[in-house]
Amino acid sequence: MNPLESLYQELILDHSKRPRGVGLAEDGPRAATSHQHNPVCGDDITLRVRVSDDGATVDDVTWEGAGCSISQASASMLAELVDGMPRAEASVLVDHFREALRSRGAVVLDEDEFGDAAALSGVGKYVARVKCAMLAWVAFEDALARA
Template sequence: MSSMEQLYQQLILDHAKSPHGKGLTDGHAAESFQVNPTCGDEVRLRVHLAEGADPAQIDRVSWEGQGCSISQASISVMSELVEGVPVPSAEVLGETFRALMRARGEGLEEEAEDRLGDATAFTGVARYPARIKCALLGWAALRDALAQSGALDLPGQESTPAPASPVPAASVGTDPATPQEDHA
């Protein structure tokens, strides 16, 4: 193992032992719960947005979770990385991290890796397909929470109209046992 790989491994272990952002806090804009069915890792993540920022800006991320060192460290690194970042920039960071995972351990261009900072420690994880979902769990939760908050529009996502009431409007709030007049 190279000295760089050892450094990355130590960084992952450090974040797993002393995670940034761990501990749910109130005042969040949205929350997402994600599970990796392959190994059972899970996270409940809350995104806190800065008041009045345009574009929307992540104030902080709080979370609770359990799982392997990779999933927990990745959430910790991500939390640190996106704190104080505008939502569009956080989405770019997320896409860059997803690209890192698709690179299967080959890394990215220097500029992209510089953007990711400590998240480049997960380069080696991408060599193990079964572990990629572990590393992506927190990023999926962040993206989902941002979409739920309305701060992030995902391609192909449309607002869904409220479902039609199964009860005719004329009978809402009345006793269902009492027949209603048909005014048709």
């Protein structure tokens, strides 16, 4: 394993052991919740998005879930990354994430754009794990559309 792969593995383990944004915040008028389940491996994520009064900014992302370290780390990385981000920028980020994971490793996530979530770039090489990494992002996309 090269040093970069080792660092990425450490980031994934850190986020799965010490997740950020875990614990659903109270529901409210500018919030929406999405529950997603991966029937292949049993991963579950319930994610809540709260947006600003004008709806232009992601104010808060919280979640709870159970599953493999990749699904849990991905939810943690997402919650940390999009907090305070403009809504339109967050939607583009989801599209870029999906594109990278579906590329089977051909597209690498940029650390400047994705922060710790760039560590999930290698997941695209393992088709069975893509759904694990995408679960929280699909929940975020769904909740954001309804918030």
